[in-house]
Amino acid sequence: MRSFCRVVVAGAFGLIAMGAALGRVLGLNRTATNGKRAKREQRAMSRFAPLAAAFVMVWSGSLTRPSSAAAAEVKLLADVVFRGEIRFPDNLSAVGLAGSGRFLVVAADEGPVVQFLKRTGPDEYTLHETIPLIDGAKDDDEIDIEGIAxxxxxxxxxxxxxxxxxLLKPDKxxxxxxxxLAENLREPLREKVFRFELDAAGRLASPIRSTSLRPRLENDELLAPFLAIPGKENGIDIEGIALAPDGLVAAFRSPVFREGFAPVLxxxxxxxEAGRLALVxxxxxxxxxILRVSDGYLLIGGPVxxxxxxxxxxxxxxxxGIPGKDVDLTGSVKPLGTIPVTERVPPASVSAVANTPTVASPSPQPVAKPEGLVMLAESPDHYELLIVFDGxxxxxxxxxxxxxxxxxxNGTSHPQKETW
Structure with a gap:
């Protein structure tokens, strides 16, 4: 109802704005005594029109929400409890299901390990094994783990x-x-993709191998310029990995390109080095x-x-997702709903550096960030998901x-085959 009211109000303001603009233009034809003056004012009106349109879009929410998201819903069913010594439990950034679903795999972006948990009750998992990804790694060696498949x-x-x-520090x-602020650090440990195998008991059963996507990124005309930019400033920042029919797919939090496209590789x-880039x-x-499902992929979309x-x-x-007159992308991306986050902070916060209030946001901001998802069950009508949070x-x-x-x-879904 609130969204509907916003649209009505936006429409009313838009009509008023357009009416005022039209009246002004018609008035020019009646009162202008100088052709140059008329042209100047007509140009002013043409500059005003996009502002009116943007005003309508902002008030109706079309700049920040998918157009059909209101009809969809992601419903919270239950909190999930992790037991045992979970590393950096408030900063979980990745999750997976291994061993035919017998082991939940979790990791945080601040440590060098992945951890395996076994289901010990309804919505309860208990730590089973901790595996360091790098021999001799210290607890504060940061790989910045962002995805598990x-x-x-x-x-x-x-x-x-x-x-x-x-980061800036108030005591400096x-x-x-x-x-x-001038420090722009490259950390090679972040530029890794690891692969290993488990045995039936959930223990490490193979050497841990690694590769890197950096050589592929360096040779990509779209992505290469963003390698020198920090991830939190719209530089390269990979935040997901999933299985694909012919291998794997990496999903990027950033960069987000002009007109709102996010890359996947x-x-x-x-x-x-032979990877194929696509945009969504x-x-x-x-x-x-990103998560592979039977008829495509599920994506968590969030702010850069x-x-x-x-x-x-x-x-x-x-x-x-790149459009063109030779392709029909209708239905390629479908919004399934907003992921509910209950813990929030007030719209205005205090800067840690300047100790002064920041500009108030239009709405309270979520403390938590949904960072990883796995499929617990997939039916013809629903996906049942487990999502881990950072923060x-x-x-x-x-x-x-x-x-x-x-x-x-026909009311059913069909898998799409990617072409290399």
């Missing part, structure tokens, strides 16, 4: 491949903070995770940084249900 007992883990800028001088672990349009959102943008769940059929104090993970999209022709 599993094919039965084979596990893939991907780092962000991002650079980072040093202005000169020192300016120097920190289909690749083979053994030949990452999520209304300007970046991809926070900390913009006041909701986290949405999408279904994508796997087709490259939640109380909720580390939760179980959700989303309505499964249907093919417009």
């Amino acid at each position: 599993c094919s039965d007992n084979v596990v893939y883990v991907i780092g962000s491949h991002s650079r980072k800028r040093s 001088t202005q000169k020192a903070n300016r120097k920190r 289909f690749f083979s672990f053994d030949r990452p 349009h999520l209304g300007g959102r970046g991809i926070r995770d 940084n900390d913009e006041p943008v909701s986290f949405e769940l999408y279904h994508w059929d796997g087709r490259d 939640l104090v109380e909720r580390k993970a939760a179980r959700f249900r989303a309505v499964r999209p249907r093919h417009p022709a």
Whole structure:
């Protein structure tokens, strides 16, 4: 109802604006005594028209929400409890299901390990095994793990491949903070994709191999310029990995290109340099995770940084989203609804550096960020998902249900085959 009222109000303001503009233009024809003056004012009206249109779009929400998201719903079913010594439990960034669903695999972006949990009760998982990805790694060695994908007992883990800028600190001088701001750090440990195998008992059963997507990114005309930019500033930042029919697919939180396209890269672990780039349009959102399902992929879409943008769940059929007169992309991306996040902070916060209030946001901002998802069950009508969160104090993970999209022709869904 609130959204409907916003649309009505926006429409009214838009009609008033257009009426005023039209009246002004008609008035010019009656009163203008100088042709140059008329042309100047007509140009002014033409500049005003896009502002009126933008006003309508903002008030109706079409700039920040998918057009059909209101009809969809991602329903919270239950909180999920993790027991045992989970590393960095408030910053979980990736999750997977291994061993034919017997083991839940989780990781945080601040450590060098992945952890395996076994289901010990309804919505309860207990730590089973911790596996360091790098021999001799310390707890503070950051791989920036952002995605996990599993094919039965084979596990893939991907780092962000991002650079980072040093954070400003309130106990430093202005000169020192300016120097920190100029630091743009590349950390090779982040530029890894790992692969290993488990045995039936959920123990490491193979050497841990690694490769990197950086050589492929360096040779891509779209992505290469973003390698030198920190991830939180729209530089390269990979935040998801999933199985694909011919290998794997990596999903990017950033960069988000002009007109709102986010990149995905289909690749083979053994030949990452031959990867194929595709783009997907999520209304300007970046991809926070990607999951292979029977008829395509599920995507978590969210802000590139900390913009006041909701986290949405999408279904994508796997087709490259670049439009053209020779392609019909109708139904390629379907919004499934907003992922509910209950823990929030007030719309205005206090800057840690300047100790002054920041500009108030239009709505309270979510503390938690949905960062990873796995499929618990897939029926003809629904997906049942487990989602892990980065930043939640109380909720580390939760179980959700989303309505499964249907093919417009016959009410069913059909898998899409990617072409290399």
